Amino acid sequence: MSTADGIRSRRSRRARPCGASPVVRVSRDGAKPKSKSKAKSKKADASEKAPKVRDSQGTPVSVTFLGGLGEIGRNCACIEVEGKILLLDCGLMFPDLDMLGIDLVLPDFTYLRENADRIIGCIATHGHEDHTGGLSFLLRELEFPIYGSALTLGLARNRIEEAGLLDRTEFIPVVDGERRMIGPFDVEFIPVTHSVPHGIATAFHTPQGVILHTGDFKLDLTPVDGRLTDLARIGAIASTEGIRLLLSDSTNAEEHGHAASETSVGAVLYDLFHRYEGRRIITTCFASHIHRVQQIADAAISFDRVIATMGMSMKKNVRMAREMGLLNIPESRLMDIADVGDLPPEKVCVISTGSQGEPMSALALMAANENRWLTLSGTDVVIMSSHPIPGNETDVSKVIDGLVRAGAEVVHSGISDVHASGHAKAEDLKMFLSITRPEHFIPVHGEYRHLVAHAKLARTMGVAASKIIVCTDGDQVTLDDTGLRPTAQVPSGYLYVDGIIGDVGSGVLRDRRVLAEEGVVVVIVGVDIEHGTTMIGPEIITRGWVHAPEAEELLDQCADQVREAIAELFRNGRSDIENVQRVVRRAAGRFVNEKTKRRPMIVPVVMEA
Template sequence: MSEPVSVTFLGGLGDIGRNCAAIEIGRKIMLLDCGLMFPEADMLGIDLVLPDFSWLIERKDDIVGCIVTHGHEDHHGALAFALRELSFPIIGSALSLGFAANRIDEAGLMDRTEMIVVKDNERRKFGPFDCEFIPVTHSVPHGFATAFHTPQGTILHTGDWKLDLTPVDGRLTDLGVMGAIAQNEGVRLLLGDSTNADQHGHSRSEKSVGKVLEDLIAANKGRRIITACFASHVHRVQQIADAAIANGRVIATLGMSMKKNVRLAKEMGLLTIPDNKLLDIEDVKDLDPGTVCIISTGSQGEPMSALAKMAANESRWITLNDKDTVILSSHPIPGNETNVSNVINSMARIGVRVVHSGLHDVHATGHAKAEEIKTLISVIRPEFMIPVHGEYRHMQAHAELARTMGVKDSNVLICEDGDRIKITDKGIKKDGSVPANYLYVDGIVGDVGHGVIRDRQVLAEEGVVVVIVTVDHDSCEIITGPEVITRGWIYADEAEELLDEMRNLIAEAVMLSLEKGDHDSETLQRVVRKKAGKFVSDRTKRRPMIVPVVMSL
């Protein structure tokens, strides 16, 4: 009887981001990505969202390493936080590790890890984990699918991928290697990227964007061009640079991550821009606007990004005007649509000519669509399949594609964050769960819980009412108050009669409680909260946060 293998999902199932899973063989753990998620609109004041590390902290001595499938922050951005509590090597392509190291180095945690570079089609052992790294095409170079050759057969994790037959760097998704694994030993379990599973057809080639960009830059002759894309999208940066240079322009980068990533990609030979065409942002201020192309961060409308600062006229380097053309060479990640729309509107008010993916084909997705997924499944022919990396509807669509391609209905499992599955000689089944809550980052990691988020939502939607009263327990009298302070419920200057009525009712309730012998502050606070809450609800049909403050002499 072969040794069982477990897979635990810590993030990325039901969300776009926070991707993290753990493969377990013989009590040893190999992490598969450790990513972050950007906050949704209702996560007020939150900077980032991380996986729940509590289960990993309990098992910290069992962690052999973490494989980073590619260089996007939703797959490696949480490492800089995990390494505060844990210590393990990080495994991936040189570019992926370079991107991950930026955040880790900023956090001063490089001494808690070791960077292990692996190459295309390399097969390496790390403890009990026999891993094969298979090239896949994505919107960031040098991504991997990972084949785990285990006692329970091969587990193949696709990473983020697409079938781009004409990639900018010529590096194709290696279906041949995947097919050989399927032919020779078979794929016991497929863990597949679900992001675009509900979209019909094939994804466009990244190379097709280059021609669109060149035509747009040519059509905006004499105007300053500012393009925005992900700092990790090296191929997009290359195509923007090529299009700009072909039209007689020089390049400047804006945004710290863009500057760092361009430097790293050039050093690794993955980005080719002549030195005399790549200038510092300070050096393009006095040039003819028609000879300049700026490549900026902020394509997702992030509030503190370089593009957002430009739109708000707060940039140190660039002041936008009606002679500028801004090209958003991206598509909004789900949840970022409002931020992107706000930035576009702000630039439009200035008179900027804004080009986005709704007007021209200035973006190509990095994720496989339905026909590509069906092609992959036909090559791999997995016995079992679990959709990963996507919202629930994406995973459900992916599961249906697997069934269409012949995977037995009983062999397709839809899991959620926290689920553990066990693979044995008899098959695959769910095997309990582990904590997988959101870990919110607001300044210092871990200081914000679900309760704080709920409180912030109430404050934002309904406001707050603070009732302050001072009592003398010995004489059973109210010394001062009740004083009512309100923010976001009603405007006090315009509702004095309502507040007077509220004060009188609360005073009566407090006096009645004192006369009954309820002298402790906690009891009196409950009385104040109940009376104030009922009054506010009855009179205004609102439910602000009620904060009772009872002081005693």
């Protein structure tokens, strides 16, 4: 256990299975759960409520973190009360550069499989893939309802439908300020502002007091849709019941100051459309960033342009958001991408997918001159209204370079304020801590350095160091009458997704790295086990180690070494195919390493002649 300024820290010990903590069932003193009809409004007068007196022998509550702590993505946690489990998000993560051939990374679902009969649902805090993208994989094995705002459920539904799981999945919409019972969980849904509309924080009113999970949030005083983070309701809970445990977004904890308002991007976009009046403008952003799409559309309409969407997810999300009334673009201003080629460039605005440099996205294909709808010209302007997710920087840079090579002028977040983060920065987080005044605190959602930075902010705002725990994936903590403490470790490794293959395992990745970095040497030999002689070969075939036409002598020497090793094995007595394979691998590997200081993959192919 390491410490940072006296803050307790749990470093994950991966893949050591452990059961859930024992659950003690006790009386709630006859208190009746509130019905839906009596659910409190988010604007309820907190002064009319007496502060809640917590049962001195309350049922313990456990929180288990399966992803999102120590990384950007894979956000997944579960809260446990009275033997039941409620999931908080189930997201995916984009692969790192060394994860060769991997499309997605998911949380380890082992703990959920082992406790499948106790899972009663999942709360999706918002619609981003790093919080909902894993649901379509988990739902292939387990069945449970999903709770979330209408837009969040709509975005999650798209992937679940693609997986063919729509018929077996129940979607239960919730609204701002709603408070409902989900099994033994008394849950209140509180609106928060984020880069995707209709994000929610969740307040769990438990026997151990209120546990507040912020989800991803920012404190934007001028959001595009006017929907503010409900600090009034959060403050009311803090001043009456108190916040026993706060789990808060840490993504921007290292960044000083306040997060910029989303509307500030709208002004920048307007100026860019004015500057490039007379030229075709192609924009890109996250397909789920409905507010950004709205501001791009507003700027385009201001300069009398039509709007065409490009990319399947962008088309789907724009259509869904318009149907829900979350996106205001007149029908007369929308045009199919196939028809924009007939219009003057100054009349066109394209909103495309590909802001993260995804190789097969519409923008990446455009950069490679392989887009079936658009071919870039020397007068085109591309506005990348986003910022690379950690791990995607190289892909984004390649796309920008390709766009410039094709003749386009590219405006991106590195040279213009065309993006505003959806996460609270340090001063916002300090303000939030001053409002919530939590007894216990766990920073969530971020790389390990972000979690530690957030923990330090909590210290400066008066949270005792002994009541702050910096957790990582796999940690389970329990809140009971004595306080908050670590209680267990659960499996928390990476689940790699490779196309339709699914989980390929870490061994496959290790082999791919060796093949990519060192190459492969295949040794083919035929032996007569009964008489102890080599009948065929050894023949050496290599790829990625040395160039065969220029290294015949080296390959001949390797074959001689292998032949001698096999002969020595036979001289020492009768053997079998497995022993010959071992000797071939060892002899070839030793020779290759001695001669070239390389360690390619050695593949012995031993046949009995």
